[in-house]
Amino acid sequence: MESSIADHLRLERIRHTRKGEDFKPPYPSFSARFDPAVTRVVMAYYGLQFQGAMPPSATEAVRELHSAAELVDGPVYRDQARYTDEAGYETIINILYWTDSDAHQRWSANISDWTAPERYTPDVGFFTEIITPTVDRFETLFSSDRMEGIGAVGQLSGEIREHAYWGGARDRFPLAQVDPMHPHGQLEVSADGHLVRVSGQDNLCLIRSGQDWSETADDERGMYLDDVEPTLHAGMDFLRDDGLPIGCVANRYLQIVDDDGRAQEKTFGMSWWHSLQDLETWSESHPTHLAIFRAAMKYLSTMGPAAKLRLYHEVTVVQAAQQQFTYLGCHDRTGLLRQTQLPTA
Numbered sequence: 001m002e003s004s005i006a007d008h009l010r011l012e013r014i015r016h017t018r019k020g021e022d023f024k025p026p027y028p029s030f031s032a033r034f035d036p037a038v039t040r041v042v043m044a045y046y047g048l049q050f051q052g053a054m055p056p057s058a059t060e061a062v063r064e065l066h067s068a069a070e071l072v073d074g075p076v077y078r079d080q081a082r083y084t085d086e087a088g089y090e091t092i093i094n095i096l097y098w099t100d101s102d103a104h105q106r107w108s109a110n111i112s113d114w115t116a117p118e119r120y121t122p123d124v125g126f127f128t129e130i131i132t133p134t135v136d137r138f139e140t141l142f143s144s145d146r147m148e149g150i151g152a153v154g155q156l157s158g159e160i161r162e163h164a165y166w167g168g169a170r171d172r173f174p175l176a177q178v179d180p181m182h183p184h185g186q187l188e189v190s191a192d193g194h195l196v197r198v199s200g201q202d203n204l205c206l207i208r209s210g211q212d213w214s215e216t217a218d219d220e221r222g223m224y225l226d227d228v229e230p231t232l233h234a235g236m237d238f239l240r241d242d243g244l245p246i247g248c249v250a251n252r253y254l255q256i257v258d259d260d261g262r263a264q265e266k267t268f269g270m271s272w273w274h275s276l277q278d279l280e281t282w283s284e285s286h287p288t289h290l291a292i293f294r295a296a297m298k299y300l301s302t303m304g305p306a307a308k309l310r311l312y313h314e315v316t317v318v319q320a321a322q323q324q325f326t327y328l329g330c331h332d333r334t335g336l337l338r339q340t341q342l343p344t345a
Contacts, residue, residue: 004139012133018170023181024161027300030145042097042099044131046127047116048092049085050125051088053184055123061126062080076097077149082253095208097141097150115327127335128324134322137173138150138232139223141169152217183202183274195327199320200320203276204249207269207315216267229267239282239288240253250336
């Protein structure tokens with residue numbers, strides 16, 4: 001058993017953990033490890049939205065992005081996902097990851113600007129939500145050796161002890177050894193024609209939490225699709241539609257698709273939160289998440305070690321200077337544009 005926090009990121013802890021070092025979790029989980037030379041990563045969400053059939057301009061933009069991703073200094077990992085948002089807009093998002101922020105800057109300087117004003121068209125909205133956290137500002141958790149997201153470009157740890165209890169996510173943050181990560185300031189919007197920028201708030205929180213049921217079969221598959229997934233979907237819809245009062249700025253429940261748009265048996269929630277504390281409060285006490293938790297625990301206790309469902313998440317808390325949010329021709333409930341009702345710190 002080892003700590004989720006890599007040795008080179010361990011500090012003299014001045015903030016208590018929820019569980020001590022003698023805690024033994026009831027089932028195995030793992031975290032991603034990165035070379036000590038990696039000090040900052042890039043998590044870049046390139047999205048577009050439209051209504052009805054996908055316009056040719058949207059198809060061409062996605063094709064162009066896929067080609068650009070293969071260039072020198074391109075991302076080390078990429079996902080594509082799709083969902084229908086709360087306003088009925090079809091949304092396609094490509095999630096690009098780098099472990100070298102300088103490579104990301106060079107790559108960005110040599111491709112077409114995703115939200116350049118000249119790209120504007122009334123039938124497609126474009127947006128980027130890009131964060132560049134230092135490695136002490138995110139944590140990962142995996143139920144198996146099938147790693148996703150930023151973890152897909154790291155290595156797997158041994159079995160970790162900081163999981164299977166409320167507060168485990170915070171205990172996995174290297175920064176949380178010495179910092180409460182409270183939010184400061186608030187998000188602000190500025191517009192220049194059709195282009196809207198959202199400026200950052202210190203310690204804004206992002207969670208990507210996913211599930212892969214591609215290897216399930218028979219009773220296990222039925223239990224996941226009939227019992228767990230509908231409960232999860234209801235919780236994701238709650239955060240999407242009614243999450244602002246509890247600190248969820250925006251929530252998307254996405255399905256992974258391949259480059260040809262074919263759905264894969266993988267989904268994930270992507271949620272922006274006013275603070276890690278707000279995310280923790282929802283997780284620990286809100287009926288929608290407790291229902292998800294109960295359904296998942298029933299599933300896992302029934303299936304035991306034979307369960308083929310793969311679960312993972314990454315949680316990130318970023319400084320204002322580590323955020324870049326731009327929206328071109330998007331409706332006013334897109335992503336962080338919903339922040340106008342956000343509670344202030």
